[in-house]
Amino acid sequence: MQDRIRISCSRENLQQVRDFVRGFLVSAQRSDLIVNQVVLAVDEVVANFIIHANGEDASQFLDLLLVLAGQHLDIEIEDHGSTLFLPAGKVANPDLRAYIQQGRKGGMGMALVSRIMDQVEFFERNSHTVCHLTKLLT
Amino acid sequence: MGPIMKVTAQPADTTLTLILDGELDASSAVVLDTELNKPELLKYKKVLIDCQRLSYISSAGLGVFISHLQRLQDSNVKLVFFNMQEKVFNVFEILGLDSLMTIVPTEQEALAA
Numbered sequence: 001m002q003d004r005i006r007i008s009c010s011r012e013n014l015q016q017v018r019d020f021v022r023g024f025l026v027s028a029q030r031s032d033l034i035v036n037q038v039v040l041a042v043d044e045v046v047a048n049f050i051i052h053a054n055g056e057d058a059s060q061f062l063d064l065l066l067v068l069a070g071q072h073l074d075i076e077i078e079d080h081g082s083t084l085f086l087p088a089g090k091v092a093n094p095d096l097r098a099y100i101q102q103g104r105k106g107g108m109g110m111a112l113v114s115r116i117m118d119q120v121e122f123f124e125r126n127s128h129t130v131c132h133l134t135k136l137l138t
Numbered sequence: 139m140g141p142i143m144k145v146t147a148q149p150a151d152t153t154l155t156l157i158l159d160g161e162l163d164a165s166s167a168v169v170l171d172t173e174l175n176k177p178e179l180l181k182y183k184k185v186l187i188d189c190q191r192l193s194y195i196s197s198a199g200l201g202v203f204i205s206h207l208q209r210l211q212d213s214n215v216k217l218v219f220f221n222m223q224e225k226v227f228n229v230f231e232i233l234g235l236d237s238l239m240t241i242v243p244t245e246q247e248a249l250a251a
Contacts, residue, residue, distance in 0.1 A: 011165040015142055018161070018194065036194070036225040037232075043196050047164040096238055100208050105201035108233060112197055115232050 001028065002067040007046075009054040009061060009081070017046050017064065024066050030137055038073065038135065041116045044109040045077055045131050053085035053129065068137075075133040078125070085129045086122045143169045152183040153249065159191040162199030170199065174206040180213040186248045190221035195229050203239070216240065220248035 005020045007013040018039050025035040046062060054060040060081045067074040079085060087110055094111050098104075114120050119134040143166035146157040156173060160166065179185060187203075203217070210217050219241040222230075230236045242248050 011163075014163050014165050015161065018163075033225050033228055036228065039194070040196060040229060043163060047196065047198065051164065094233070096204070096233065096235060099204050100238065103205045103208055105205045106197070108200060108204075109197040112229070112232060 002065065004063065004065045006061055006063050008058045009050045009056060010058045011047065011050055011056060013050070014043055014047060018043055020064070021066065024068070028068050028137075034137060037116045038075075041113045041133060041135075042075060042077070044113050045133070048087060048109060049077065049079045049081075049085065049129075049131075052087075053079055053083055054081045057081070071137050073135045073137050075131075077131040077133075079129045079131075081129075082127070083129075084124055084127075086124075142166045145169055145173045147173065149182075153186060154179065154182045154184070155186040155188055157188040157191070161194035162192060162202075163194065163196045164198040167196075167198040167202045171202045171205075174202065179210070180215055182215055184216045184218060184249075184251075185210065186245070187217065187219045188221050188245070189219055189223065189226060192226055193223065195226050200229070200233070200235060204235075207239070216251065218242060218248045218251045220245050 003024050007016060021039045021042050022035055025038060049062055050056060063078045065076040094107050099107065117133045117135050121132045123130055143160040143162055148155040148157065162170060207217060217240065219239065220243065222241055227236065227241065230241065240251055242251055
């Protein structure tokens with residue numbers, strides 16, 4: 001099964017993205033915990049694209065494609081903006097004790113994505129950034 | 139579209155309870171940030187976060203709590219979470235935040251923490 005959605009680059013559309021992913025996975029009869037984890041991973045990547053790659057320019061848009069074949073979930077998020085955005089190298093393991101001492105707000109999103117998904121790739125296609133996420137849903 | 143996060147403050151003597159209702163993401167986190175930024179928060183000994191109706195949290199929501207934790211600790215205000223749904227607790231667990239923050243099952247335990 002597969003489904004797709006296109007959204008403009010406004011953070012108000014994050015709710016729509018989460019509802020879309022939830023609806024897709026719930027119809028595939030996945031557990032609440034797994035559904036929430038995948039929803040979170042997609043939300044984090046989409047929020048990064050909206051805020052950091054596109055500066056919340058609502059005239060720009062993202063395409064999101066979900067494909068579930070058996071247990072294998074493939075997610076592709078394509079940014080149609082003109083700025084290449086390749087944050088995969090920033091993942092690492094955030095030092096949360098230091099974050100607390102510094103009062104830091106950001107820097108955890110991609111760590112969550114990399115811990116939830118089996119594979120996280122950012123690459124360039126036709127001068128656009130594409131994020132490909134995979135997970136085996138056991 | 140209406141707000142997806144509602145924060146209700148319930149003050150009682152030395153304790154302030156913030157009741158979260160909705161989804162905490164990069165769009166709605168500012169609502170919670172505004173509440174935790176209020177100077178009067180520092181007059182309480184304890185700030186309890188009631189998570190019963192918190193149905194989702196992303197890194198933006200976690201970031202709000204992390205960004206205020208040290209300031210609260212420096213003012214001897216304890217931050218305690220209770221009534222957290224399993225899927226929300228799981229997000230704290232994935233990053234190891236469950237060991238850096240005080241999260242208890244019930245309001246009674248939060249008051250005693």
